[in-house]
Amino acid sequence: MHLNGLSKKKVMAELKRIQKQDQRYEDGKILSSMCTKPLPMAEKAYRLFLSSNLGDSGLFPGSARLEKEAINQLAQLLHGQNCVGFLVSGGTEANLMALLTARNMAQTSQPEVVLPESAHFSFTKICSMLNLKPVYAGLDSSFKVDSSLVEKCVNKNTVAIVGTAGTSELGAVDPIEELSTLALKHDVWLHVDAAFGGLVLPFLENAECKFDFTLDAVKSMTVDPHKMGMAAIPTGGIIFKESKALDFIKTETSYLTDPYQYTFVGTRPGAAAASTWAVFRSLGIDGFKKTVSKCMKTTQLLADGLCEAGFKLVVKPTLNIVAFRSVKETKHLAEKLWEDGWFVSYIPRYDCIRIVVMPHVNKQHALAFLKDAVAD
């Protein structure tokens, strides 16, 4: 640290200079992220509540109310009734809270969790932390977990089954309905990681699959407003079907206005609740449907264009994610696209290039990308 401070003007000038190194979502080159530019409304709301702390809700009952209302709206979207939940730091904390609850509730000495091979890498962190043995079930030809393989992995040590509604790599939606049947049969906690898909699937036209609290065995869901919810980072969401779940993860506090804490993180930004609430209130279901529809149209445009140009889709897109392969070396194509300034993900596991068509990606960006992909 310098001995003396600098004027506000100089600090801001330095920050703006350094910020030029960051990519900007609005330039349309970021095709690899599940985050996006927050809605202007989300930014305004975040700013207004910047001092607030949800971890000390007696001081900030207004913010706590916004959190509760946002959670209720998420739960309602996911067909939950009398659910409880929290806005947390992101999908990792949400998934942690779900598996911690399941582990603590089961009280097994050698706890295991059955995960799809396509589960998010946050589960690797969580299993290592919680001393949960991850048991991976294979996928079917459309990259959804094969529920018959899941069943083979279930045993007396299984404390939870996880399904994903929108995998990070391919946007695949696991057969949650089949997992629910299994989970009921074996009396095991079913957690649905809908961090990404939870704010896409409810707004899709012609969505058929059941993936949420409509299904009896679904006990907890992750759904992140800072992904397709267009709220500011950090805003994850965890929703539990029943409030009794909280008994298994509560910690006594010693000096706060709340006697117990349920989230992993203690001090939590009230601004995250305000920004989520503001997005929900200003868009409504209609606004979300329009955004999702736009993303899906751009996804289709990309998928069609890539196919026409001779690339091969890994799978027909279910959500706003396109994954494709080159007839030649795909990794090499990815490198060329990176050189052209496109931020795409190369996924070694599937030897594919993967694009997430977030709301900041418009038709013009997609067409420019196609042009470069074809030229490379």
Add this chain to the structure above:
Amino acid sequence: MHLNGLSKKKVMAELKRIQKQDQRYEDGKILSSMCTKPLPMAEKAYRLFLSSNLGDSGLFPGSARLEKEAINQLAQLLHGQNCVGFLVSGGTEANLMALLTARNMAQTSQPEVVLPESAHFSFTKICSMLNLKPVYAGLDSSFKVDSSLVEKCVNKNTVAIVGTAGTSELGAVDPIEELSTLALKHDVWLHVDAAFGGLVLPFLENAECKFDFTLDAVKSMTVDPHKMGMAAIPTGGIIFKESKALDFIKTETSYLTDPYQYTFVGTRPGAAAASTWAVFRSLGIDGFKKTVSKCMKTTQLLADGLCEAGFKLVVKPTLNIVAFRSVKETKHLAEKLWEDGWFVSYIPRYDCIRIVVMPHVNKQHALAFLKDAVAD
């Protein structure tokens, strides 16, 4: 969620109405929080970087640089050389990362951690999650951990010893130098939770105690910019003495620009780095010294005033925290103060009222509080 959205103007009006239920730091009634109103500079910087994600640093190299520089400045303040670290969601995640590293490094089948009885409640969460057995060591008459009792708790299963530099309840600073000697002797990881004190002690006049990386055995430290660093929530800090620690907590990512992640949380706000960096750059060491000096003067004013009025201090303040008892029932006094609108903590463990004199608490607030405390 409503079917239709509302205009921005109406949403903002609703948010402002709801916000009226929240307390405001600037009113000086919040005497129970270790957070404070972020500096205006921190707010501006946060806003500028609101879209940025430190969990995908290839997209945001400018933000990543701000994080690195902020961590380097924290490490330097704490006399670390070649340290590594991260800005994380808060003290809980920071403490988790330290204990996870120690646990994974030790590879003991029945891991234990020795904690002061006064350790923060986040360690309860962490121990439960990590299957770490917490072994509590008692305190001396000044509410610091008794290092001879700590030594009695150390055994072959001990993976870490924790000391606190600024306990949440009383602001006590454990004898970290003695703990360091012990940790070296028993070859155990020493973690210092300086979430609060780490940005107070370096700026205190006449601070004598050693508590940081000056001491050989200190392997990791928690220090939170969103407490006395006056940065915006959520900004905790974890600093490791040696980069090899990271090998024990790394997770492979599958689609991000960073091949590995070390933090628990995946998507992390770049705005937190910008706001911390901005505070450090605009205040400098001199600015921090002035703020800390002001807090300590107000602390002394409160302590003196309370003593003169016949209240009894639990302990002479080391940091900007005052804890006191009434000659009559202290809990009853706390209730009366709550009725008067003062947010103070009542700490059952010590049967005391505890006040944190954060930068938003000025002399006028302190005098008004004293008046009410005496009248009650």
